[in-house]
Amino acid sequence: MQNSATADPDFEVEGFLPLLIERLGSMYEGFVKLLPLLAVGLVVLILTWLLAKALSKLAGKAVRRSGSRRSLGELAATLTKVFVWILGLLTTATIVFPSLNPAAILSGLGIGGVIIGIAFQDTFQNFMAGVLIMLRKSMRVGDYIDAEGVEGRIEEINLRDTYLRRTDGELVIVPNNHLFENPVKVWTDPDFRRYEIVVGVAYDEDVDQARGVIQAAVNGLDLGPSGKDPQVFAREFGASSIDFTIRWWADPEPVGFHRTRDQVVAAIKRSLDEAGIEIPFPYRTLTFKEPLRLGREDAEAREAAE
Structure with a gap:
């Protein structure tokens, strides 16, 4: 038979309230005891914020004063x-939880780090790629690069992305992992870059004479203080012309190629015209299955049909 006292709802409420009050009282006492520790922890966090801000600035300035790149200074500041x-x-x-010890915290961070690393794998890849990119000597802020079709001038390198400014003014934000895993062409790494174009002359022209005229034309141009002479080579037998390859060294900036190419093309065209050397149009030979009848009778027949 069930005990009537335990089955009474009033008895259950009367027994639960003292227990609840006791629990709340103990929690309150624990919170009051924890308040000094929380205050000390808050002070430690404020000091940590001030110290991190000051030391990061000092680390960044120290690296930049040593003559290193700006990106390395930013890396030192961030890591600090x-x-x-x-x-x-x-x-x-x-401090807040005295029962914790550094060993337990570090072991917990190790397990949590594995979980977080799996969840944010791409983020950590970009982070590590950003660190390694900042350590590169041949790629820095201000360089113009091309990585698998993504090109532009580097404006900023941070620990996650790299900001590129295209020649048309567009801003491209590239994940660091893309720049780290793919080949990167640094256009502005050398002081001068080699460019080339192809020019064709007619088969009736003298090859040696044409080469000399083209060589003299590009030699007379001011293409920059590279110290390297332009080169002209007979390249191949084209469909309608003998083709020459013209090479020269100039400013590696994108505008340097367009500016010097304009000079080279104009000078070669002018010199070949003055020498009477033909730059041929493409020739096309048309073959018909049946012979064409072109004459006065065909014209009269067409007029009669109309």
Whole structure:
């Protein structure tokens, strides 16, 4: 038979309220005891913020003063800030929760780090790629690069993305992992870059004479202080012409190619015209299955049909 006292709802409520009050009282006492620790932890966090801000600035300035690139200074500042915050958070956790110890926290961070690493794999790949890109000596802010069709001038390199400015003014934000895993052409790495075009002359022209005229034309141009003479080579037998390859060295900037190519093309065209050397149009030979009848009778027949 069921006990009437335990089945009474009033008895259950009267027994539950004291237990609830006791639990709330103990929680309140624990919170009051924890308040000094929370205050100390808050002070530690404020000090961590101030220290991270100050040390990151000092680290960035120290690296830049040593003559390193600006991106390396930003990297040193970021890593210093991350390191200080990790120490500050660990210190705060051990103060607020005295039962914790650094070994337990580090082991927990190890397991949590694996989980977070799997969840944010792409983010960490871009982070590590950003660090390695900043350490590169041959790619820096201000260089014009081309990576698998993505090209532009580097405006900023951070730990996740790289900002490229195209020649048409568009801004392209590229994940660092793309620049790290793919070949990157740094156009502005050398002081001068080699360019080339192809020019054809008619088969009736003298090859040696044409080469000399083209060579004299490009030799007379001011293409920059590269110290390297332009080169002219007979290239191949084209469909309608003997083709020559013209090579020269000039400013590696994109506008340098367009400016010097304009000079080279204009000078070659002018010199070949003055020498009477023909630059032929493409020739086409048309073959018909049946012979064409072109004459006065055909014209009269067409007029009669109309």
